[in-house]
Amino acid sequence: MEILVCIKQVPDDSVEINLNSSTGKPNLEGVTQIVNAFDTYALEMATRLKEKVGGEITVVSIGDESVKNSLKNCLAVGGDRAFLVKDDSESLDPKSVSKFLIKAKEDIEANLGKKFDIIFCGKEATDYALGQVGLLVADELSLPVVTNVVDIETEGESAKIRQETEDGYNILEASLPCVVTVQKPNYEPRYPTIKTKMAARKKTIDELQPAEKPENTVEVVRVFEPVKRSAGVKIKTETAEEAVEQAIKLMTEAKVF
């Protein structure tokens, strides 16, 4: 099984990002760059599949030199090789990302002399949460795509895919090659060991040329912060009874009930 996992480096999503009022842009200073959480689930799912059926995992990303660090982290937890599409743009729209990934896929396939059977993406990135790239890559390549995937099995030329839905799940069948976008499954991504980390450090990450950037149809005209809620009354009393009494009084005054 030849697997391609597409990852995005994003600012740590456990840190609250606010606007830098002097630049008018999100303030990312000092925020660690990490692999998008949903992409780490995708890589873990791909790795489990590889462990079951054999094969290799190629990890690809787009960005500047710093992304190589994220790619090395992926090599320590299941990736066999990694490529970076070198692009220094501050951000790319989903259409450009999908074009870049398609060209990268074709370049890597030519380089390896093999075709990918499954392309894994996270269901969305934690920064912009657009969730479009996997769908656009699949559409452009006329491949089947399943979103919100929490489990995958393969048998011969097809995959059986479990998709989370609002009220349960679907089991879908798709022929290979296909694209899946991964939701959080019932397990956590594995941690690297010292050994896998050392081995990953030694590997080189090859750079790929980006595709021609398509015309941008989406333009951000203003970046701003939502009106902040102001903190209301904080009740700190000796006993829970007193606190509840005060809280109920406030709620009644506010006509909550």
Added chain:
Amino acid sequence: MKLTDTKNIMVYVETADKAPVNCALEALGKASEIASSRGEEVIAVLIGKDLERATDLSIQAGADKVIIVDRDCNQVEAYRSILLEVIKKYKPSVVMAGATPLGKDLTPVLAMRFESGCAVDVIDIKITDDKFVMTCPVYGGTVLNDIVIKESPIVMTIRSGAFSKVIDSSRKGEIIKEDISVPESTLLTKVLEAVKEIGEQVNLEEAEVIVSGGRGMGSKENFELVKKLADVCGGVVGATRPAIEDEWVPRSHQVGQSGKIVSPKLYIACGISGATQHLSGMVGSEYIVAINKDEDAPIFDVADVGIVGDAIKVVPLLIEEIKKIKAM
């Protein structure tokens, strides 16, 4: 394929159990407001079987025309190819869908096919200099982007709760039946099984009262207190990711960035410290009550009433007091 000479706003009205999903009706309301200011029409598209009630509701919620495609579909590709045909024929300048999993699966590709772009999770729309300016949350809603899309149709998904639903039973609309076939070649996946998990339906997006519990509830047994409080308040149960991961309550109850975005009238957060991912899902609530041991917890920055205390002790007392109020 570029679309030229476009006008009117098209809304794909997704249905669940033959009824329109709420955010589609909310989208129709906003679409109707914008269309009437521009002298345009709102065209609702319904795909499925037995959609009389959904058709009526779509008209009452703002549709001037309803296009019905009477076809049983269970694949995203089928919906997509039907919508592609409808868009080609009716040439709307804007296409809206609810920001549901299906809406989010359909819209990016529709936009791409017409060489346009797609705005996701739109929470506000303004018309400035005849341009649609859409507000979309980024970084978990701590930052907002105003975006414009330069090509037609402008495609977007509307976040649930962003706009209000207006049902006017006196509204009239035209019903058009379209017979559109789905080419076999477009169906690339096959649904082998569609399972509705047993358990109560949780409709967090439409709930007026939500009582949520987090890690501070301590155990599955203690989490029962959250359910009791929700019962007493006539609300539904929400939860944070840690509570879901510890299997105190099923996944469908999750509020937050990777769960549901909610905007009830009352939100009670029990034993929730307020991680960014959770706050972004509930900060749109009208009135927030928070109970947490840690007085520096970020949840208190957004709460109208914050009780510094152990939720395990506070919640039972709240239940008793609220029972008294409700009995009055």
